[in-house]
Amino acid sequence: EAGVAQSPRYKIIEKRQSVAFWCNPISGHATLYWYQQILGQGPKLLIQFQNNGVVDDSQLPKDRFSAERLKGVDSTLKIQPAKLEDSAVYLCASSPSRQNTEAFFGQGTRLTVV
Amino acid sequence: GESVGLHLPTLSVQEGDNSIINCAYSNSASDYFIWYKQESGKGPQFIIDIRSNMDKRQGQRVTVLLNKTVKHLSLQIAATQPGDSAVYFCADRGGKLIFGQGTELSVKP
Numbered sequence: 001e002a003g004v005a006q007s008p009r010y011k012i013i014e015k016r017q018s019v020a021f022w023c024n025p026i027s028g029h030a031t032l033y034w035y036q037q038i039l040g041q042g043p044k045l046l047i048q049f050q051n052n053g054v055v056d057d058s059q060l061p062k063d064r065f066s067a068e069r070l071k072g073v074d075s076t077l078k079i080q081p082a083k084l085e086d087s088a089v090y091l092c093a094s095s096p097s098r099q100n101t102e103a104f105f106g107q108g109t110r111l112t113v114v
Numbered sequence: 115g116e117s118v119g120l121h122l123p124t125l126s127v128q129e130g131d132n133s134i135i136n137c138a139y140s141n142s143a144s145d146y147f148i149w150y151k152q153e154s155g156k157g158p159q160f161i162i163d164i165r166s167n168m169d170k171r172q173g174q175r176v177t178v179l180l181n182k183t184v185k186h187l188s189l190q191i192a193a194t195q196p197g198d199s200a201v202y203f204c205a206d207r208g209g210k211l212i213f214g215q216g217t218e219l220s221v222k223p
Contacts (some may be wrong), residue, residue: 004157033211035213041215041216042203042213042214042215042216043158043203043213044213045210045211045212048210055209056209056210091157091158093157093158093211095211098209099146099207099208099209100146100165100207101207102148102160102163102207103148103160103207103211104160105150105157105158105159106157107155107156107157108156108157
């Protein structure tokens with residue numbers, strides 16, 4: 001079974017530029033999560049999708065971050081404009097359902113904003 | 115709101131010893147927890163889970179204990195090996211998936 005795929009693996013941009021991350025979840029998984037993990041901290045949930053609908057985006061900085069999951073499969077997370085404090089690893093995870101099941105993570109995208 | 119927290123940010127053990135990593139949670143309605151292992155440069159990887167109708171669950175070299183009275187769970191790793199060196203997270207697996215801060219386990223040869 002193929003795992004959660006993310007790209008790119010690494011990205012370096014200057015502050016105020018824009019960047020996009022892509023995630024392909026495990027086939028058939030209805031729930032998709034985006035997390036931000038700052039060095040030395042636990043992953044922080046940014047947004048959760050159930051199929052192509054948003055379940056929770058309470059911690060997404062909506063003035064600069066946006067995410068979509070077209071057709072309930074792949075997802076993209078965008079930052080525009082980026083700030084220095086956005087430097088982190090962005091993790092995508094998927095699970096068969098919203099709760100009571102294991103969630104599987106991709107390798108993450110390491111973003112450095114300079 | 116919901117939160118989970120780990121008691122120690124770092125833990126250093128001798129190879130072959132047992133390791134115990136602790137975690138506390140705040141939501142008394144939480145009924146499903148997962149322990150994840152995260153190695154450097156990788157995403158979190160599932161280790162073991164436990165539901166609230168259980169007090170203990172065992173896997174291969176790992177045991178998770180759940181004390182609902184004091185809202186505490188622990189991960190025990192038997193005969194710790196160098197390959198166990200990583201950051202360990204407990205997560206509250208309710209409708210969301212909420213992580214604690216993590217404990218970094220270092221194994222000394």
